[in-house]
């Protein structure tokens with residue numbers, strides 16, 4: 001990742017994994033860590049599902065998964081796949097026979113959860129189909145729905161049970177079907193169990209890993225849990241694609257995933273924003289200013305560091321690492337660039353002038369746009 005001025009990141013050496021493909025998106029090998037999400041619309045509602053996929057794509061999502069709970073959802077896949085800007089993965093539980101329709105619809109991947117599979121016959125037919133069509137398969141182990149056999153053996157759906165289940169299924173798919181376009185996930189709602197499971201599995205297999213914490217909670221709690229697990233794993237070089245699962249708008253999952261990647265120096269997509277917490281010296285509505293800058297920043301792909309600071313006394317100095325920033329005063333604001341104050345403008349014109357200065361900066365540094 002290209003650094004902005006004065007940036008330092010941890011040194012991370014990524015674990016070497018096999019390269020696999022979800023449609024045209026490469027995962028593992030030397031590919032960047034991919035960001036994915038899942039729609040939470042009713043899959044049968046093709047329009048709503050496609051507009052959510054569009055929003056995810058605009059936010060930077062690279063792969064999307066949709067739930068296929070019944071036949072009507074499976075039948076909707078054809079049109080969703082045809083119009084989706086992202087490769088679509090069909091998420092199958094219980095009725096694996098729906099996978100046949102998903103493959104006919106042209107999905108780029110299938111996700112199965114071995115703990116919810118009812119028919120081995122249908123599973124084998126699906127795996128044969130995946131191999132024939134060349135789609136990617138994710139073996140998605142979930143602590144909450146682990147197979148009874150492993151629960152009996154380990155008494156708890158902890159990391160050892162999850163890893164044994166995953167290894168068993170990888171072996172089954174390879175030996176029985178000679179199938180390698182495969183990735184694995186081992187998720188628990190407990191972030192530390194999740195970490196331990198991925199660490200253990202990655203010692204025993206070089207298949208790419210889809211990482212994240214499952215059932216992590218809402219925007220605040222879920223972001224924290226996911227960040228703890230994903231950061232821990234990525235710093236050890238483990239993880240080839242991320243899904244930050246949140247009880248929130250899935251678009252937020254994408255922003256959180258890119259924040260994690262940016263803070264580790266692994267990928268950047270949208271501008272980074274430094275902002276002060278405000279204090280008694282702040283005489284401007286900084287929260288509103290921050291929201292406006294964040295909204296603007298989410299719509300642009302650029303490697304840029306912006307600052308939104310509450311006062312002119314400390315703001316420009318404390319945010320000198322930023323490429324460009326604003327600092328509020330009483331009825332006025334300062335605009336600074338690379339630590340130097342370049343303009344003083346009325347509060348009501350502050351954002352307009354600030355955005356114009358950012359655009360000028362990007363015209364002078366077009367390389368910052370190619371992220």
Ligand code: SF4
Pocket residue numbers: 276277278279280281282309310311312313314315318
């Ligand atoms: S920049 Fe100014 S307003 Fe913001 S926290 Fe620091 S001193 Fe307070």
